[in-house]
Amino acid sequence: MADEMKIGAYICKGCGIGDRLNADQLASTATRDGKAAICQQHDFLCNEDGVKMIQADIDNEGVNRVVIAACSRRAKTEAFAFENVTLHRANLREGVIWVRPDSDDQQETTQEMADDYIRMACAEAKYSKIPESSGQQGVNKNILIVGGGVGGMTAALEASKAGYPCSIVEKTATLGGATAQLHKVIPTKAPFADPQENPVAALVAAVEADDNITVYLNSRTTNISGAPGRFAADISTESGATQTKEFGAIVQASGFTPYDANKLPEFAYGKNKDVVTQAELEALAIAANGGAIKRPSDGKEVSSVVFVQCAGQRSKKEGHLEHCSGYCCSASIKQAMYFKDQNPDVETTIMYTDLRTPGAGGENFYRSGQKKGVIFTKSVVSEVVDGANPTVKFKDLILNEEAEVEADLVVLATGMVPNSGQPTRAELTIAENEDAASAKAGEEVEIRVDVESILNLDYRQGKDVPHMANGFADSHFICFPYETQRTGIYTAGPTRRPMDAKQAMDDAMGAAMRAIGEAENAGLGRAAHPRSGDLSFPSFRKEGCTQCKRCTVECPFGAINEDEQGYPVYNESRCRRCGTCMGACPVRVISFENYSVDTVGQQLKAVDMPDEFSEKPRILILACENDAYPALDMAAQNKLEYSAFARIIPIRCLGSISLSWITDSMNSGFDGIILMGCPSGDNYQCHFVKGSGTAQERMGKVGDTLQSLSLEQERVQTYEISITDIHKVPQIINDMATTIEQIGMSPFKF
Amino acid sequence: MSDIVATNQTILVVGGGISGMTAALEAAEVGKQVIVIEKRPFIGGRVSQLYKYFPKLCFPTCGLEINQRRMNANKNITVVTMAEVTGLEGEAGNYTATVKISPRYVNSNCTACGACGDAVESEFDNEFNYNMDKHKGAYLPYNLAQPKRYVIDPQMIGTDDAQKAKDACKFDAIDLDMQEETIELKAGAVIWATGWRPYDANKIQPYGYDRIKNVITSVEFERMMDPFGPTGGKLVRPSDGAEAKNVAFIQCAGSRDRNYLKHCSRICCMASLKQSTYVSEKYGDDANVSIYYIDIRAIDRFDDFYQRVKEDKNVTFIKSKVASIVENKANGNPTLHGVDTEGYNRYANEHDLVVLAVGMEPSVDKDTFPIELKVNDEGFIEYDEANGGVFAAGCSSDALDVNRAVQHATASALRAIQVVNRVAKAEG
Amino acid sequence: MSSMVEKYRNNFLKEVEANVEEGEWVKMCMQCGVCAGSCPLGKHWDHPPQEIFMMIRAGKRDEVLTSDSMWMCTSCYNCIVRCPRELPITHIMHGLANYAKRLGLAPKAQPTAWFSQVFWDNMMKKGRVNELKLGLSLYFKDGFVSGIKESLKHQKLGMNMMKAKRMSPMELFGGHGVKNAGDLQKIIKKAQEIENARIESYGK
Numbered sequence A: 001m002a003d004e005m006k007i008g009a010y011i012c013k014g015c016g017i018g019d020r021l022n023a024d025q026l027a028s029t030a031t032r033d034g035k036a037a038i039c040q041q042h043d044f045l046c047n048e049d050g051v052k053m054i055q056a057d058i059d060n061e062g063v064n065r066v067v068i069a070a071c072s073r074r075a076k077t078e079a080f081a082f083e084n085v086t087l088h089r090a091n092l093r094e095g096v097i098w099v100r101p102d103s104d105d106q107q108e109t110t111q112e113m114a115d116d117y118i119r120m121a122c123a124e125a126k127y128s129k130i131p132e133s134s135g136q137q138g139v140n141k142n143i144l145i146v147g148g149g150v151g152g153m154t155a156a157l158e159a160s161k162a163g164y165p166c167s168i169v170e171k172t173a174t175l176g177g178a179t180a181q182l183h184k185v186i187p188t189k190a191p192f193a194d195p196q197e198n199p200v201a202a203l204v205a206a207v208e209a210d211d212n213i214t215v216y217l218n219s220r221t222t223n224i225s226g227a228p229g230r231f232a233a234d235i236s237t238e239s240g241a242t243q244t245k246e247f248g249a250i251v252q253a254s255g256f257t258p259y260d261a262n263k264l265p266e267f268a269y270g271k272n273k274d275v276v277t278q279a280e281l282e283a284l285a286i287a288a289n290g291g292a293i294k295r296p297s298d299g300k301e302v303s304s305v306v307f308v309q310c311a312g313q314r315s316k317k318e319g320h321l322e323h324c325s326g327y328c329c330s331a332s333i334k335q336a337m338y339f340k341d342q343n344p345d346v347e348t349t350i351m352y353t354d355l356r357t358p359g360a361g362g363e364n365f366y367r368s369g370q371k372k373g374v375i376f377t378k379s380v381v382s383e384v385v386d387g388a389n390p391t392v393k394f395k396d397l398i399l400n401e402e403a404e405v406e407a408d409l410v411v412l413a414t415g416m417v418p419n420s421g422q423p424t425r426a427e428l429t430i431a432e433n434e435d436a437a438s439a440k441a442g443e444e445v446e447i448r449v450d451v452e453s454i455l456n457l458d459y460r461q462g463k464d465v466p467h468m469a470n471g472f473a474d475s476h477f478i479c480f481p482y483e484t485q486r487t488g489i490y491t492a493g494p495t496r497r498p499m500d501a502k503q504a505m506d507d508a509m510g511a512a513m514r515a516i517g518e519a520e521n522a523g524l525g526r527a528a529h530p531r532s533g534d535l536s537f538p539s540f541r542k543e544g545c546t547q548c549k550r551c552t553v554e555c556p557f558g559a560i561n562e563d564e565q566g567y568p569v570y571n572e573s574r575c576r577r578c579g580t581c582m583g584a585c586p587v588r589v590i591s592f593e594n595y596s597v598d599t600v601g602q603q604l605k606a607v608d609m610p611d612e613f614s615e616k617p618r619i620l621i622l623a624c625e626n627d628a629y630p631a632l633d634m635a636a637q638n639k640l641e642y643s644a645f646a647r648i649i650p651i652r653c654l655g656s657i658s659l660s661w662i663t664d665s666m667n668s669g670f671d672g673i674i675l676m677g678c679p680s681g682d683n684y685q686c687h688f689v690k691g692s693g694t695a696q697e698r699m700g701k702v703g704d705t706l707q708s709l710s711l712e713q714e715r716v717q718t719y720e721i722s723i724t725d726i727h728k729v730p731q732i733i734n735d736m737a738t739t740i741e742q743i744g745m746s747p748f749k750f
Numbered sequence B: 001m002s003d004i005v006a007t008n009q010t011i012l013v014v015g016g017g018i019s020g021m022t023a024a025l026e027a028a029e030v031g032k033q034v035i036v037i038e039k040r041p042f043i044g045g046r047v048s049q050l051y052k053y054f055p056k057l058c059f060p061t062c063g064l065e066i067n068q069r070r071m072n073a074n075k076n077i078t079v080v081t082m083a084e085v086t087g088l089e090g091e092a093g094n095y096t097a098t099v100k101i102s103p104r105y106v107n108s109n110c111t112a113c114g115a116c117g118d119a120v121e122s123e124f125d126n127e128f129n130y131n132m133d134k135h136k137g138a139y140l141p142y143n144l145a146q147p148k149r150y151v152i153d154p155q156m157i158g159t160d161d162a163q164k165a166k167d168a169c170k171f172d173a174i175d176l177d178m179q180e181e182t183i184e185l186k187a188g189a190v191i192w193a194t195g196w197r198p199y200d201a202n203k204i205q206p207y208g209y210d211r212i213k214n215v216i217t218s219v220e221f222e223r224m225m226d227p228f229g230p231t232g233g234k235l236v237r238p239s240d241g242a243e244a245k246n247v248a249f250i251q252c253a254g255s256r257d258r259n260y261l262k263h264c265s266r267i268c269c270m271a272s273l274k275q276s277t278y279v280s281e282k283y284g285d286d287a288n289v290s291i292y293y294i295d296i297r298a299i300d301r302f303d304d305f306y307q308r309v310k311e312d313k314n315v316t317f318i319k320s321k322v323a324s325i326v327e328n329k330a331n332g333n334p335t336l337h338g339v340d341t342e343g344y345n346r347y348a349n350e351h352d353l354v355v356l357a358v359g360m361e362p363s364v365d366k367d368t369f370p371i372e373l374k375v376n377d378e379g380f381i382e383y384d385e386a387n388g389g390v391f392a393a394g395c396s397s398d399a400l401d402v403n404r405a406v407q408h409a410t411a412s413a414l415r416a417i418q419v420v421n422r423v424a425k426a427e428g
Numbered sequence C: 001m002s003s004m005v006e007k008y009r010n011n012f013l014k015e016v017e018a019n020v021e022e023g024e025w026v027k028m029c030m031q032c033g034v035c036a037g038s039c040p041l042g043k044h045w046d047h048p049p050q051e052i053f054m055m056i057r058a059g060k061r062d063e064v065l066t067s068d069s070m071w072m073c074t075s076c077y078n079c080i081v082r083c084p085r086e087l088p089i090t091h092i093m094h095g096l097a098n099y100a101k102r103l104g105l106a107p108k109a110q111p112t113a114w115f116s117q118v119f120w121d122n123m124m125k126k127g128r129v130n131e132l133k134l135g136l137s138l139y140f141k142d143g144f145v146s147g148i149k150e151s152l153k154h155q156k157l158g159m160n161m162m163k164a165k166r167m168s169p170m171e172l173f174g175g176h177g178v179k180n181a182g183d184l185q186k187i188i189k190k191a192q193e194i195e196n197a198r199i200e201s202y203g204k
Helices: A023-032 A048-061 A104-126 A150-161 A177-181 A200-209 A278-288 A328-342 A359-371 A425-432 A436-440 A501-523 A550-554 A580-584 A597-606 A628-637 A659-667 A691-708 A728-743 B018-028 B045-049 B060-073 B115-119 B160-168 B218-224 B267-286 B300-311 B402-427 C011-019 C023-028 C034-038 C049-057 C061-065 C078-082 C089-102 C111-126 C131-142 C144-153 C155-163 C181-201
Strands: A007-012 A038-042 A065-070 A086-091 A143-146 A166-169 A213-216 A219-225 A231-237 A242-247 A249-252 A256-258 A275-277 A304-308 A347-352 A375-385 A391-396 A401-406 A409-412 A416-418 A489-491 A560-562 A568-570 A619-624 A646-651 A672-677 A716-720 B011-014 B034-037 B077-080 B083-091 B094-101 B123-125 B134-136 B181-187 B189-192 B196-198 B215-217 B246-253 B288-293 B315-319 B324-327 B334-340 B345-350 B353-358 B360-362 B390-392
Touching: A007 A023, A007 A048, A007 A104, A023 A038, A023 A065, A023 A104, A038 A048, A048 A065, A065 A104, A086 A104, A104 A597, A104 A646, A143 A150, A143 A219, A143 A242, A143 A501, A150 A166, A150 A177, A150 A200, A150 A213, A150 A249, A150 A501, A150 B402, A166 A219, A166 A231, A177 A278, A177 A501, A200 A213, A231 A249, A249 A501, A275 A278, A278 A328, A278 A409, A304 A328, A328 A347, A328 A359, A359 C023, A375 C049, A489 A501, A501 B018, A501 B402, A550 A560, A550 A580, A580 A691, A597 A646, A597 A659, A619 A628, A619 A728, A628 A646, A628 A728, A659 A672, A659 A691, A672 A691, A672 A728, A691 A716, A716 A728, B011 B018, B011 B181, B011 B402, B018 B034, B018 B045, B018 B060, B018 B077, B018 B189, B018 B402, B034 B083, B045 B060, B045 B218, B094 B189, B115 B160, B189 B402, B215 B218, B218 B267, B218 B353, B246 B267, B246 B334, B267 B288, B267 B300, B267 B353, B300 B315, B334 B353, B334 C034, B390 B402, C011 C023, C011 C049, C011 C061, C011 C089, C023 C049, C023 C089, C034 C049, C034 C078, C049 C061, C049 C089, C061 C089, C078 C089, C111 C131, C111 C181, C131 C144, C144 C155
Parallel strands: A007 A038, A007 A065, A065 A086, A143 A166, A143 A249, A166 A213, A249 A489, A275 A409, A304 A347, A304 A409, A347 A375, A619 A646, A619 A672, A672 A716, B011 B034, B011 B189, B034 B077, B189 B390, B215 B353, B246 B288, B246 B353, B288 B315
Antiparallel strands: A219 A231, A231 A242, A256 A416, A375 A391, A391 A401, A560 A568, B083 B094, B094 B181, B123 B134, B196 B360, B324 B334, B334 B345
């Protein structure tokens, strides 16, 4: 496309805009200040006729930068969806007339507000380009599945059924993983009364029968480079033979390792042979092959068994697991049934604190266990005493007394430790390096971990997917369970969160869906969640780059590698388009086609700046587009007023804020600056992981700048805003206005 | 609505809650054509009525905003609100659905400017707030409602107010003559994401929900926290508006009980733990929370949250299914009677407010599905070959928390894609 | 005697399942305590039903069988109605009481147990309850002096009942009965045999 820029500005007079504002003046602002080549007014811009008017200008007049001066960018998006143009919204409804009183004395400042938003939208238009995919990768429908347990096999089978070829890389000699070691599994179907046949054999048969699935046994991924749509994985066998295959996306179903019961000497594990783990009991059950289960010490048929729930779990004790592994209550019921179904006279007692068998199936299974005579004792086990028969000492919480019982066999319900590989560089840095500053400056931190990597990603930030609580490679988000910090890599099963075989299979199916989605999207150059569909991608001006590595270190998604000279290497399809790299860059060489230092920087410069004595301060608000901006919109919707001196610019993430925006706005005479981002901390709400936190750190440095300009510290403030802070956002703006009244106008007005 | 294009490669998603949205997005973002049928005037389902999510205590509207933006931006998705699937015939790869669309009386011209709402006086029970307050006859269901379009309450039709609303609209968006419509849609696969409804607390007679004002349900409690909710974000007692600082939560209110719902509803333990933090959020150290439970099912990684709440000295846990609630007529306090079974302690505890952690039951009654499906005793749809190309997503399959529902819905999208890809392949 | 080793084994539970009416339900309890809470006489129970169930599972044979708790049950059926697990608690309580009595372990001076026996014996004589004799035997339960006191206390009630012809002083001398009381006794005897056979058959 001959990219001669042509701005068309369209001013809507509906929803009261025409009544409250001087539309002719807005039009002249657009043409005079905004340099719009075409400017049209319409009574009802979002209706068919209005949209047609704009489309006609695009088609006939060559308009390729469309400025809509109407409602919020969040409203009427389906109407204003034009192709092959950039779109810019001057928010005159939610941003101006709905937050200002309809009175004559306020008319002037309200109009100024609207004029500024038009100037800003035009400025943004001027510096925006139409995003196009980089073409770095095409559609690669091959899915790599790491782990050949029930999860991995399910992912492969289901993706294959949808037409996507899969490769399973399994480190052992057989498929089936942990589930293969089970006698039977927890029931998955009504009436949820009995243990169910192990699904592994059927899955293995199906995998083997599927031409679309390639299985690599005794193999590991020894290196994975590239990005979604063009992952290159080295698949190495134990013998060292390596082949490299290309994939569109990856499912990591690497399962779990049973907790090491040797860490539980208090339960006589290792001392008494008849104290076993749940996993070991499965082996005994398989050995019994439907007959009486015999205990390890002397081969005696077990006539009494005690299950100790939460063994080494749900505990803050050193070496214990803090989490609940979720599956062990049902697993113990299932195992108790192994005994009861074979011989109802075997005494089976489950010692638990909270019996966790949720859902429809769970409760039915619990009841079925009781019906079969499994005894449930709410109790805390303190000790298992070694002896000819192990003796379990416990406190019965119902009868409120200490007690003990001897049993032929004691089964410890120990939990799951996720096979999630190595911590990332950042996680290690936080854990090991008190002086986080050195890490921020991009200093090398040696990765010293005795855990083997699962994926061996050739990523600047570490070899595996970042870990969440308790070491699980989980999503941080409730609404987005597959949202890892490594685009195109989806974890499933117990590596993601504790779960049983059935759940792992369901989970793997979802992960397969995500992998397919990402393989398709990456091929088209589209961003993944939350900026789904965004075609823009970051690039940098090499000649300006100082190889400082801040962008590669700070990218929350590990999207940027470094070349030998230390220049950043962008991987478009790993990138989530948050702009954190842009905010990190001290020399401002990183930009997106439609989001750059200029698209924001020129907006704040476009604001008309009244002089120091006008009593018309200007407050710049940089608001996170996902939470703060909607909150501001909703405040407007509820007609909550805020200062006419506010000028709001939505930004992708607080992490993308370039310090130059702050210094430039101070230098151009803004009296106050408010940054609104998402809550940070352990329960951070930023979908770009750490935008607010990063911004707060960076703003620490603004203090010096303010000082050097002899400006008050209060002029720049950062807030953590949730989307529900609808009452709070106008208050924050008004408080800033009050502060400015108190400390006076900025002297930097020209 | 006659302009909806649907073929046997279309995926029909029944229900526009978090599960339906997720399934629709997953399918649409890989290029499938999706039609979402939503019964209410807006998408978002039950999560739109939640204040916070456990265990992160983040806000559901945050994720809704993202998903709504994705849906708006995706041309493969058509959303039909105020619509219900009344009939479904056919087989995998070839379904015909009959969809009844109720009149909204507001067309796509609506800009959500609010003029109609300002113009009318009449008010009606507000379903969004579980009828704890009223909305106007012309209303936006809630702040983030999507489609962002007003609704005229059908009860207002035929009144002067209806005409006033119409007259107030400058954009010809109100059509008082709009009629119920029935359309037929083709589909290759159907994702059934009709979700859940709170168990009817009136059925639990010993708890006196219908008699004692200060006994409310967990979903009502949730609405109280919304600054735009029925109490303006205040945690107060319905009887006298007094601050509710001493709050009791009764677990398994309707769950794990053969008299009511036989199954464990999974979410209620975590929901009450979460809601206990609401009391602290409002009243700090004056908060006094009691949780009456049988088992605290804060499963897997949720256990951290339970441990955290347990450390709060203002929260007490009592292992007991409360036997009965009696109102203290003098002060309106509900008094809980029962036995703490850990060591046998009989109690008669007075609280300012009692919250029934009501169970989750499938929205669609077992015998009312428009097509034969394999449904278990509890009313949840099982995954079964016999269901052909109809796949449950989210809480229509089991009592699930949001995270698990979304995970399940993502998987369901793949099942539907398998079917339509097969059709596409067959058709070349 | 139950030793420590016996505790928490299933011996007593099995015994209960074998010998107590509806005893096989004991294992189904999930310790919610709604039975205890909804019992109108709850506070008179040393061990409420759910605790008794746990004690049975814990093998506390003597404590359970010698307890007077299950004798507190008045068959109001509140617990059965409320039990989320459908346990026939009332029946189990009566079953346990009955079993304890059969074994001679029921508390000796337990008034409900005593009254039940008196009632039974009274009724068995003629097939109808002799209210006057039943009342008097209740009043004189603890000896002559307290019997007189107790009778005087209820004097007015007695007089009113007589006036209303609900009780006759002549009952003291024989009293009314059913026709062919001998047949009734045969029926009862047969029933007793069936019941004994049933008890014998428990656990087989």
